[in-house]
Amino acid sequence: MLHAKRKALWIFGLWAGVAIISIALVLLGYFAAGILAPTVVACMQLFGAGALIALVTETLIPEAADGNIRYAGIISALGFAVLLVY
DSSP: OOTTTHHHHHHHHHHHHHHHHHHHHHHHHHHHTSSSOOOHHHHHHHHHHHHHHHHHHHHHHHHHTTTTOOTTHHHHHHHHHHHHHH
16 A cells, blocks of 8 residues: 555554454444344354355365375365364
8 A cells, every 4th residue: 555655644544444343343243143043143153154164165175186186075075074073
């Protein structure tokens, strides 16, 4: 941002605003989660778990199979199984 000729005060103000909004949304989510039904909370956790699995699939599995490892798929599946058990 400094290379784009923004002033340091503007950059600090922008990131301070992002931090304040993030904190406010976390607090809102925390208090909103207290009044949600357990089924809704479980669905939200399922969505989060799916997002984490998608993240791992997109980033780590291509790197694991980069060297054409013969059993990369099986090893990845076992890793997900261990992830689900623990």
